[in-house]
Amino acid sequence: MMITERGSTTSMLATRKSSTPESGSTTAKNPSTTTTTTEEAVVYLNGNYSFWPMENNAVDIISGLYGEGANSPTYVTPGITGSGYALKLIRTSKQYIKIPSIKSFAGVSFTVEMWIYPTTLINGDHFFGLFTQYTRSSKDYSLQMMIRGLKLSLDFYGGGIDGATSLTTNTWYHAAFVYDYPSKTQTVYLNGYQDGSHSSAGPYLGTGSSINIGMHQDGTSYDYFDGYIDQVSLTMAVNSADDILDDATLASWYSFDYEITYDSGPNKLQGKAVDLTLASGKVDQGLNFSLNSSFYQIPGYVLLGVKSSSFSMSLWVQRTSTGGGTLVHYSTQTDGQGWCIVPIGFSSAGNIIATAWAPDNQVTGPVLSVNTWTHVATTYSQTDGLTLYVNGVYVGSTAPQSNDAPGTSVILTLGNSLGGGRCNSKSIVTGTFSGYIDEFRVYSRELSAREVSALTKDKTCIDGIMNENETDIDCGGSCLTCAVGKNCTLTKDCNNVQCVNDICASATCNDTITNNGETDVDCGGSNCSPCGTGKACSGAGDCAIKSCVSSTCKNKTCSDGIMNGDETDIDCGGLVCPTCALYQMCKVDQDCSTGSSNISCIDGYCQRASCNSSWSTTGITLFSSSTRLTCTRMFIDSNDTLYGADKDRHYIWKLSKNAENAIIVAGVYESAGSDSAKLHYPEDVYVDRYGSIYVVDTNNQRIQKFINGTTHGITIAGQTGLGGCSLNRLYYPRGFAFDPTDTFMYIADRSCHRVVRFSTNSISGTDGIVVAGTGRSDNTIETLNGPYNIRYLSSINNDLLIVNWDGHSVIRWTLDATSGTFVAGLPGISCSNSVCLFEPADVRIDANLNMYVVDEKNHRVQMFCENSHVGVTIFGNGVAGDSSTQLNSPRGITFDSAMNMYVCDTGNKRVQKFLKL
Numbered sequence: 001m002m003i004t005e006r007g008s009t010t011s012m013l014a015t016r017k018s019s020t021p022e023s024g025s026t027t028a029k030n031p032s033t034t035t036t037t038t039e040e041a042v043v044y045l046n047g048n049y050s051f052w053p054m055e056n057n058a059v060d061i062i063s064g065l066y067g068e069g070a071n072s073p074t075y076v077t078p079g080i081t082g083s084g085y086a087l088k089l090i091r092t093s094k095q096y097i098k099i100p101s102i103k104s105f106a107g108v109s110f111t112v113e114m115w116i117y118p119t120t121l122i123n124g125d126h127f128f129g130l131f132t133q134y135t136r137s138s139k140d141y142s143l144q145m146m147i148r149g150l151k152l153s154l155d156f157y158g159g160g161i162d163g164a165t166s167l168t169t170n171t172w173y174h175a176a177f178v179y180d181y182p183s184k185t186q187t188v189y190l191n192g193y194q195d196g197s198h199s200s201a202g203p204y205l206g207t208g209s210s211i212n213i214g215m216h217q218d219g220t221s222y223d224y225f226d227g228y229i230d231q232v233s234l235t236m237a238v239n240s241a242d243d244i245l246d247d248a249t250l251a252s253w254y255s256f257d258y259e260i261t262y263d264s265g266p267n268k269l270q271g272k273a274v275d276l277t278l279a280s281g282k283v284d285q286g287l288n289f290s291l292n293s294s295f296y297q298i299p300g301y302v303l304l305g306v307k308s309s310s311f312s313m314s315l316w317v318q319r320t321s322t323g324g325g326t327l328v329h330y331s332t333q334t335d336g337q338g339w340c341i342v343p344i345g346f347s348s349a350g351n352i353i354a355t356a357w358a359p360d361n362q363v364t365g366p367v368l369s370v371n372t373w374t375h376v377a378t379t380y381s382q383t384d385g386l387t388l389y390v391n392g393v394y395v396g397s398t399a400p401q402s403n404d405a406p407g408t409s410v411i412l413t414l415g416n417s418l419g420g421g422r423c424n425s426k427s428i429v430t431g432t433f434s435g436y437i438d439e440f441r442v443y444s445r446e447l448s449a450r451e452v453s454a455l456t457k458d459k460t461c462i463d464g465i466m467n468e469n470e471t472d473i474d475c476g477g478s479c480l481t482c483a484v485g486k487n488c489t490l491t492k493d494c495n496n497v498q499c500v501n502d503i504c505a506s507a508t509c510n511d512t513i514t515n516n517g518e519t520d521v522d523c524g525g526s527n528c529s530p531c532g533t534g535k536a537c538s539g540a541g542d543c544a545i546k547s548c549v550s551s552t553c554k555n556k557t558c559s560d561g562i563m564n565g566d567e568t569d570i571d572c573g574g575l576v577c578p579t580c581a582l583y584q585m586c587k588v589d590q591d592c593s594t595g596s597s598n599i600s601c602i603d604g605y606c607q608r609a610s611c612n613s614s615w616s617t618t619g620i621t622l623f624s625s626s627t628r629l630t631c632t633r634m635f636i637d638s639n640d641t642l643y644g645a646d647k648d649r650h651y652i653w654k655l656s657k658n659a660e661n662a663i664i665v666a667g668v669y670e671s672a673g674s675d676s677a678k679l680h681y682p683e684d685v686y687v688d689r690y691g692s693i694y695v696v697d698t699n700n701q702r703i704q705k706f707i708n709g710t711t712h713g714i715t716i717a718g719q720t721g722l723g724g725c726s727l728n729r730l731y732y733p734r735g736f737a738f739d740p741t742d743t744f745m746y747i748a749d750r751s752c753h754r755v756v757r758f759s760t761n762s763i764s765g766t767d768g769i770v771v772a773g774t775g776r777s778d779n780t781i782e783t784l785n786g787p788y789n790i791r792y793l794s795s796i797n798n799d800l801l802i803v804n805w806d807g808h809s810v811i812r813w814t815l816d817a818t819s820g821t822f823v824a825g826l827p828g829i830s831c832s833n834s835v836c837l838f839e840p841a842d843v844r845i846d847a848n849l850n851m852y853v854v855d856e857k858n859h860r861v862q863m864f865c866e867n868s869h870v871g872v873t874i875f876g877n878g879v880a881g882d883s884s885t886q887l888n889s890p891r892g893i894t895f896d897s898a899m900n901m902y903v904c905d906t907g908n909k910r911v912q913k914f915l916k917l
Contacts, residue, residue, distance in 0.1 A: 048235065048236045048237065049062050049063060049233070049234065049235050049236070050062050050063045050065045050233065050234040051231075051232070051233045051234075052065075052067065052097075052213070052231075052232040052233075053084070053230075053231060054075065054079065054084075054085055054086050054087040054229065054230050054231065054232065055075075055084050055085050056075045056084075056085045057075075058087070058097045058099075058213070060099075064101070065099050065101050065103060065211070065234075066099070066101070067097040067098060067099045067211075067213065068097065068098050068099075068100065069095070069097060069098075070094070070095060070096050070097070070098050070215075071093050071094050071095045071096070072093070072095065073087060073088060073089050073090075073095040073096065073097065073214070074088045075087055075088060076088045076228060078300070078302070078409060079115075079228070079230040079231070080115040080117075080172055080230045080231060080267070080302055081230075081231070081267045081268070081269060081300050081302070082269065082299055082300025082301060082302050082409040083299065083300050085230075086115075086117070086228040086229065086230035087213070087214070087228060087229045087230065088227075088228055089214045089224065089225050089226065089227065089228075089229065090224075090226060091120055091128070091224045091225065091226035092226075094215075094222065094224055095214065095224065096129065096212055096213060096214035096215035096224055096225070097212065097213040097214055098210050098211075098212055098215075099210055099211040099212070099213070100210050101210075101211075102207075102208055102209070102210070103133075103211055103234075104207050104208075105133060105143055105179075105204050105206070106203065106204055106205050106206060106207050107181060107203050107204075107205075108181055108203075108236060109178075109179055109180050109181040109182070109236070109237055109238045110178075110179055110234065110235065110236050110237070110238075111176065111177070111178045111179075111233075111234070111235040111237065111238060111239040111244075112131045112145055112176070112177045112232070112233070112234050112235075113174070113175070113176045113177075113231075113232070113233045113235075113239070113244065113247055114130065114131065114174075114175055114176075114229055114230070114231060114232040114233070115172060115173070115174055115175075115229070115230040115231050116130065116147075116172070116173050116175055116225075116227065116228070116229055116230075117170070117171065117172050117173070117227045117228035117229075117230075118147065118167060118169050118170075118171075118173075118225070118226060118227040119169055119170060119226050119227040119228075119830075120169060120226035120227065120830070121147065121149075121150050121167060121168070121169050122149070123149050123150050124149055125148075125149065126148075126149060126223070127144075127146050127147070127148055127216040127218075127223035128146055128147040128148075128216065128223060128224070128225045128226065129144070129146050129212060129214055129215040129216030129217070129223055129224060129225055130145045130146050130147065130175065130213070130214065130225060130229070131145040131177070131211065131212075131213055131232070131234075132144050132145060132146065132211070132212045132215060132216055132217065133206060133209050133210070133211050133212070134206070134209055134212075134217040134218075135205075135206030135207065135208065135209050136206075137157060137218055137219045138157065138158075139156070139157055139158035139159065140156045140157065140158070140159070140202055140203065140204055140205045140206070141156075141157060141204075141205055141206040142155070142156065142157035142206065142217070142218065143156060143204050143206060144156075144157070144160070144216055145175075145177040146216050146223075147167060147225070148162055149162075149166075150166040150167050150168075151163040151164070151165065151166060151167065151195075151196075152165075152167070152175055152177075152188045152190055152195060152196070153188070154177045154178075154179070154186045154187070154188050156186075156201065156202050156203075156204045157218075159198075159201055159202070160186060160198065160201065161186045161187070161188055161196045161197060161198035161201070161526060162188075162196055162526070163188045163190055163195035163196045164195055164196055164517065164525065164526065164538055164539070165190050165195050167190075168829065169227075169829060169830060170828070170830075172302060172303065172306075173190060173191060174189075174190070174191050174192060174247065174248035174249075175188070175189070175190060176188070176189035176192075176239070176244045176247070176248070177189075178238055178239060178244075179201075179202065179203075179204070179238075180238045181202075181203055183199065184199060184200055184201050184202055184203065185197060185198065185199045185201060186198045186201040186202070189241075189244050189248070191248050191249070191445075192244055192245035192246075192247070192248030192249045192445065193245070193248075194241065194517060195517075196517055196525075196526045197516070197517055197526065197527055198526060198527070199527070213229060213232060214229060231266075231267075240483065241483065242483065246265075246266060247266045248444075249443050249444045249445040250265045250266060250267075250441070250442075250443055251265060251267060251269075251301055251303065251304070251311075251442040251443060251444050252265045252267060252269045252298060252301075252440075252441070252442045253265040253439075253440070253441045253442075254271060254296075254298075254439075254440045254441075255283070255284070255285075255438075255439055256278060256281060256284075256285045256286055256287055256438060256439075257281075257283075257284045257285045260273045260276070260278060260287075261273060263298075265441075267300070269298050269299065269300040269301075270298075270299075271296060271297065271298045272296070272297045272298070273287070273296050274293065274294065274295050274296070274297070275291045275293045275294040275295070276288060276289065276294050276295075276296060277290070279436060281316070281436065281438035281439070282316035282318070282373045282436075282438040282439060283316075283438060283439055285438070286316070286318075286436045286437060286438030286439075287414075287415075287436060287437045287438070288436055289415040289416075289432070289433050289434060289435060289436070289437065290434065291432075292432045293416075293432075294415055294416065294432065294433075295413050295414065295415050295416035295418060295432075296413070296414040296415060296437075297334065297411060297412070297413045297414070298411070298412045298413075298414075299334070299409065299411045299412075300409055300411075301409060301410040301411070301412060301442065302409050302410075303444040304330070304405065304410040304412075304442070304444070305332075305405050305406050305407060305408050305409050305410045306405055306407070307402065307403065307404060307405040307407070307778065308382045308402045308403050308405070309403075309405065309444065310380060310381040310382070310444065310445050310446045311379075311380050311442065311443060311444055311445070311446070312377065312378065312379040312380070312441075312442070312443040312445065312446055312447040312452075313328060313343070313344065313377065313378050313440075313441070313442050313443075314375070314376075314377040314439070314440070314441040314443075314447075314452065314455045315327070315328075315375075315376055315377075315437055315438070315439060315440040315441070316373050316374070316375055316376075316436075316437065316438040316439050317368065317373070317374050317375075317376055317435065317436070317437055318371065318372060318373045318374070318435050318436040319346075319350075319368055319369075319370050319371070319372075319374075319433075319434065319435040320370060320371060320434050320435040320436075321370065321434040321435070322350045322367075322370060323346065323348060323349075323350055323429065324345065324346045324347060324348050324350075324428065324429025324430070324431055325345060325346045325415075325429070325430075325431050325432060325433040325434065326342055326345045326413075326415065326416055326417045326425075326428065326430050326431060326432070326433055327344040327345050327346070327376070327414065327415065327433055327437075328342070328343050328344040328345070328412060328413075328414060329341075329342050329343075329412070329413040329414075329416065329417045329418070329420060329423070329430075330342070330343060330410050330411070330412065330423075331410070331411050331413065331418075331420050331423070332406050332408055332409075332410065332411065333411070334411060335418050335419040335420070336413060336416075336417050336418030336419045336420030336421075336423070337418075337419050337420050337423070338406070339406035339408075340417075340420040340423035340424070341355065341357055341404075341423055341424045341425070342355065342417060342420075342423055342424065342425035342426075342428045342430055343355055343356075343378065344376065344378060344428075345425065345428035345429070345430065345433075346368075346428065346429065346433075347364070347427045347428060347429060348427075348429045349367060350367040350368065351364050351365060351366065351367050351427075352364075352365035352366065352367075352368055352374075352376055352388070352390060353365070353426065353427050353428045354378045354386055354388040355386075355424070355425065355426045355428065356380060356385070356386040356398055356401060356403045357403060357404040357424060358402060358403065358404035359401055359402070360424065360426060361385075361386065361398040361401060361426075362398075362426040362427060362428075363378075363386055363387070363388040363395060363396045363397060363398060364396070364427065365388050365390050365395045365396075366390060366395070368390075373436075373438075374390060374391060375389075375390070375391050375392060375455065375456040376388075376389070376390060377389040377392075377447070377452045377455065379446045379447050379452065380403060380446060381446040382400060382401070382402060382403070383400050384397065384400060384446060385397050385398035385399050385400050385401050386398045386401070386403070389449070389452045391456055392452055392453040392455070392456035394449060406776075407776070407777055407778070412442070414433075414437055414440065415432065415433035415437065416431075416432050416433065417430040417431065439455075441455070450480065450481070451480060453478070454478075454479050454480045457478065457479060460478075460479070461474050461475075461478075461479035461480065462474055471486070471487050471488045471489050471493045472486040472487040472488070473486075475493070476488055476489070476493035476494075477493065480495075481493060481494055481495035481496070482494050482495060482504050483495055483504065484497060484504050484505065484506050484507075485503065485504060486503070486504050487502055487503060487504075488502060488503065488504050489502065496513060496514075496515045497511065497513065497515060498511045498512075498513065508522075509522050509523070509527065509528035509529065510522055514536075516528065519531060519535070519536045519537045519538050519542045520535040520536040520537070520542075521535075523535055523542075524536070524537055524538070524542035524543075525542065529544075530542060530543055530544040530546075530553075531543055531544065531553050532544055532553065533545060533553050533554065533555060534552065534553060534554075535552070535553050536551055536552060536553075537551060537552065537553050538551065540564070546564070547560065547562065547564050548562070549561050549562050557571075558571045558572075558576065558577035558578065559571055563585075565577075568580060568584075568585050568586045568587050568591045569584040569585040569586070570584075572584060572591070573585070573586055573587070573591035574591065579591060579592055579593045580592055580593060580606050581593050581606065582599060582606050582607070582868075583605055583606060583607065583867075583868045583869065583870050584605065584606050585604055585605055585606075586601035586604065586605060586606050587601065587604070588601055589601045591606070592606035593606065602872065604834065605834065605868075605870040607865060607868065607870065607872075614916065614917050615874055615875070615900075615901060615914045615915065615916055615917060616914055616915045616917060617874070617875060617885055617914070618884045618885055618914075619875070619884050619885070619903070619905075619912030619913060619914050620884075620912065620913045620914075620915070621884075621910050621911070621912060621913075622655070622902070622910075622911045622912070622913050630644075630646055630648070630649075630904070630906065630909040630910060630911070631644030631645055631646055631653075631891075631892060631904040631906070631911055632644075632645050632646070632647045632682075632683050632684070632891045632892055632904055632906055633645050633683060633684045633685065633735065633789070633842060633891060633892030633894075633904055634685070634892050634893075634894045634902055634904055634911070635685050635686050635687055635894060636894045636895065636896050636902070637687050638897075639656075639657060640657040640896045640897055641654060641655070641656050641657060641687075642654070642655045642656075642657075642894075642896075642902065643655075643665070643685045643687055643693070644662075644685065644904070644911065645682045645683055645684055645685045645695065645696070646682070647681045647682055647683055647698070648681075649669055649670045650667050650668065650669075650670065650671060650672045650673075650678065650679045650680060650681065650682065651664050651666065651667030651668060651669050651670075651679060651682070652664070652665050652666035652667055652679070652682060652685050652693060652695055653665065665693060665706070666679065666682075666685075666693050666695055666704070666706045666711065666713065667679035667682060667695075672699075674700050674720050674721055676704075676712040676713050676714070677711055677712050677713070679695060679697050679700070679704065679713075680697060680698070680699040680700045681697075681698045681699035681700075682695045682696060682697050682698065683696045683698045683733075683734050683735065684696040684734070684735045684736055684789065684892075686736065686738055686745075688738070688742045688760070689742065690708055691708035691709075692705060692706065692707050692708050693705070693706040693708075694706075694716075694736070694738075694745065694760070695713065696733050696734065696735060696736055696747070697713075698732055698733060698734060699732070700718075700720050700721060701718045701719065701720070701721060701722060701723040701724075701729065701730050701731065701732070701733070702715045702717065702718035702719065702720050702730065702764070703715070703716050703717040703718060703730070703733065703736065703745070703747065703758070704716070705760070714763075715763070715764035716758065716759075716760065716761070716762050716763060716764070716766075717730060717745070717747060717756075717758040717762060717764075717766070717768060718730035718733070718764070719764055719765055720764070723751070725749075725751075725752040725754075725775055727756070727767035727768050727769075727770070728765050728766060728767045728768070730747065730749050730752075730756070731749060731750070731751035731752045732749075732750050732751040733747050733748060733749050733750065734748050734750045734787070734788045734789060734805070735747075735748040735787075735788055735789030735790055735803075735842070736748065736789075736790060737789075737790040737791055737792040737800065738760070738792060739792055739794065739798070740792075740794045742760055743759065743760060744757050744758070744759060744760065745757070745758055745759075745760055746771065746790050746792060746800060747768070747790075748787040748788055748789055748790050748802065748803070749787070750786050750787055750788060750805070751786075752773075752775055753773050753774070753775055753776060753777045753783065753784045753785060753786065753787065754770050754772065754773035754774070754775050754784060754787070755770070755771050755772035755773060755784070755787060755790060755800065755802060755813070756768035756769065756770055756771070757769045757770075757771050771800070771813075771815055771816075772784060772787075772800060772802060772813045772820065773787065777806065777807075779804075779807045779809070779827035779828035780827075781811070781819040781820055781821065781822065782818060782819045784802060784804055784807070784811070785804045785805075785806045785807030785809075785827075785828070786804055786805040786806025786807060787802050787803065787804060787805070788803045788804070788805035788840070788841050788842070789802075789803045789841065789842045789843060789892075790802050790803070790843075791843050791844060791845060793812075793845060797814055798814070798815050799812050799813060799814050799815070800812070800813045800814075800815065801823070801843050801845065801851070802820070803840045803841065803842060803843050803853070804825075804827070804840070805839050805840060805841060805856075806839075807825075807827055807828055808825050808826065808827070808828065808829060808830045808831075808836070808837045808838055808839065808840065809822050809824060809825035809826065809827045809828075809837060809840070810822070810823050810824040810825055810837070810840060810843055810851070810853060811823065823851065823864070823869065824837060824840075824851065824853055824862075824864050824869060824871065825837035825840065825853075830857070832858050832878055834862075834870050834871050834872070834873075835869055835870055835871065836858075837853060837855050837858070837862070837871075838855060838856070838857035838858045839855075839856045839857040840853050840854060840855055840856060841854045841856040841890070841891045841892065842854040842891060842892045842893055844893055844894065844895065846895070846899070848866065849866040850863055850864065850865050850866055851863070851864040851866075852864075852874075852893060852901075853871065854890050854891060854892060854893050854903075855871075855876075855890075856889050856890060856891060857889065858876075858878050859876050859877075859878060859879060859880045859881075859886070859887045859888055859889065859890065859907075860873050860875060860876030860877065860878055860887060860890075861873070861874055861875040861876060861887070861890065861893060861901075861903060862874070874914075875887060875901070875903060875912075875914055876890070880907060882908045884912075887903065887905050887907075887908070887912070888905060888906075888907030888908045889906050889907030890903050890904060890905050890906060890907070891904045891906040892904035892906075898916055899916040900913060900914065900915050900916050901913070901914045901916075902914075
């Protein structure tokens with residue numbers, strides 16, 4: 001959001017710049033222009049604009065509203081700009097930023113924008129403060145910009161607006177909160193688009209209080225944000241919808257008219273020019289690619305690194321030679337390698353090509369003329385697929401499809417693939433581009449055909465003059481649509497509002513257009529009346545009958561596919577609808593099916609009573625840190641001898657049945673090392689029928705085998721100290737499993753996001769075979785996300801149960817299959833209810849095929865009955881603690897022959913035994 005003057009890094013005191021040819025924009029390629037406003041000019045203490053880039057501190061680099069960390073918040077890298085830092089706040093530690101300087105928001109307009117990455121969200125009446133000022137708990141005296149439940153919210157206490165969109169965790173969002181004092185209107189924007197608006201609000205009256213970033217206050221009650229916050233700005237005026245859309249979605253814009261590396265977009269991604277010269281461009285200056293070594297490189301595209309994330313690219317191209325060549329290259333390494341693809345380039349015949357990946361597709365355009373400027377644009381969304389435009393004209397598109405991405409920040413290279421000549425490119429012949437490039441723009445949204453067309457108008461649509469067939473300055477006619485209040489001739493000149501008396505009117509609930517946050521024409525949303533039957537909706541509140549089915553308002557029935565009325569699950573339960581089946585939600589036993597015996601409503605789900613807990617919930621401490629013994633995971637042999645891996649003290653212990661003291665059987669106590677006698681952070685242990693001990697030696701990147709009676713291990717998988725994802729290496733393995741004959745072992749290779757099979761008689765450097773995962777972290781059925789441990793299910797088709805620690809799930813995978821089936825947790829979502837997991841660490845299955853999962857960060861052990869996705873807590877209460885009924889970050893479990901359960905209560909440095917009842 002920070003805009004810099006030429007040669008300056010901090011200049012945006014009272015200026016904003018139009019970075020796209022949006023309606024009402026002013027002169028292009030001017031790093032700052034003045035925003036007009038209908039309010040009387042006011043001089044504010046500390047200035048009209050503040051900006052906190054969160055670069056390892058909470059300094060306002062514009063106007064001096066410096067922040068102070070409360071309860072020791074930290075900063076992480078990279079932030080949303082792909083470099084630098086972002087503020088990290090931990091809710092449970094009550095961390096936030098306090099800005100003690102007094103700033104008055106009373107009786108004025110203002111805009112707050114920021115990037116947020118929530119790591120915890122809770123539905124219902126829960127608050128996550130973002131930008132707040134508290135005077136007292138009275139109407140209009142508490143300024144709260146926050147997440148309420150799962151939605152953005154702007155509230156002055158007793159009256160406010162919630163957004164319509166539910167947020168999810170572990171995703172970057174651009175949030176904007178606007179208060180227009182003259183019209184008394186509160187508006188929230190999500191990712192650049194209006195998400196809710198409320199009139200007759202305020203004004204805010206509070207004065208004399210500090211600003212808080214990441215904290216919500218109501219009297220003596222405080223609620224904190226959990227996650228990352230970056231690029232926070234405060235403007236004491238109403239930022240236009242166009243400016244907010246640019247701030248949220250214009251990833252970069254290189255006009256090459258100022259400093260050659262200067263980014264005119266809001267993120268200020270610093271470019272790098274190698275063997276390039278400035279020359280006459282399509283608009284003022286452009287880049288001349290004249291050498292085989294010429295390239296222009298830009299790091300920091302965070303959102304391009306997200307799988308199936310929408311994007312658009314636009315540039316002017318003039319070729320000086322024919323044949324192939326790279327226009328745009330994606331990679332995760334500066335040499336063009338790592339994860340890499342070529343999204344735009346030329347075929348051997350000179351056709352312009354655009355590509356998308358997984359599934360691999362391309363759109364082929366015409367051969368571009370030599371020595372002629374041509375505009376090229378690509379747009380992508382999962383619903384519309386990839387589209388190619390040439391000179392603003394639609395060329396073609398793929399069908400709706402996903403698009404692959406590395407899951408980390410992307411580096412773009414223009415005019416060269418560097419060392420990535422073998423990267424995925426379809427029909428593009430990679431190599432050096434010869435010619436000129438100008439006006440390179442990247443957006444994190446799918447541009448419309450009209451927006452693409454406007455980008456082809458040279459300066460006409462961005463020259464600050466009303467010319468050609470425009471109806472106002474740079475809008476209407478062939479340019480982009482005009483904003484409210486601008487001149488128009490026809491309604492099509494206006495941005496989704498009516499043209500009334502030659503002026504683009506404000507949106508209303510009777511203008512026959514779907515706008516103003518409506519879900520259908522003049523109905524739905526937070527501003528207009530609910531819609532009737534058959535109208536579009538996004539939730540039950542948009543419908544007069546309070547029933548939204550498949551985005552349409554429909555009458556409530558017991559077969560409408562949604563949970564409504566007094567139903568306890570979709571179309572079942574309650575007094576009217578049929579009873580619910582096994583594992584559906586319920587409130588009382590009568591909600592559950594009576595067709596099968598022994599089904600009751602247990603913990604809110606229809607379950608067989610036999611699945612209820614049958615262990616004592618009070619643990620017995622076998623040994624703890626006071627006796628020098630703790631564990632990450634354990635193994636029990638057929639004689640009930642217990643073995644444990646102590647990762648912190650780097651050894652393996654053994655406790656025989658009825659013995660009082662354990663002995664060391666592998667590794668050297670409290671001595672990490674990489675020779676054959678030592679271990680470094682061992683995480684799992686297994687003992688075969690011959691008494692040989694196998695150890696996952698995590699930080700040595702290997703599996704060690706200690707033949708019975710020896711204290712020196714043999715490396716049978718991986719290479720000591722050499723981590724990596726080639727087939728003969730491991731990268732921080734965490735757990736393993738063995739087949740019934742001990743012929744093969746299956747290793748959870750966490751940092752390579754795969755399961756690898758090795759023979760138990762292999763040697764160091766031997767290639768393994770990948771049996772699950774693609775090597776790319778994701779939460780699909782084809783991929784793994786931080787696999788942490790495995791169980792081999794010889795009783796079920798020789799399947800593997802794989803725990804995804806980073807993916808918060810358990811997936812069942814048949815050997816030789818290319819995908820699995822999720823059997824526990826919500827993939828990619830961390831939460832704490834009965835269908836959720838939060839960093840699960842271990843899994844076991846009993847003779848009745850009930851599954852037991854160690855839910856580490858929820859501090860509990862969950863039991864899942866056969867074929868049930870609903871967990872029952874059998875140990876722990878969800879809160880970390882050291883009492884006999886609590887656990888603290890448990891990591892492993894095992895059973896003895898009597899089905900007593902042993903738990904590695906790792907955070908408490910003890911082993912707990914829970915007796916079978």
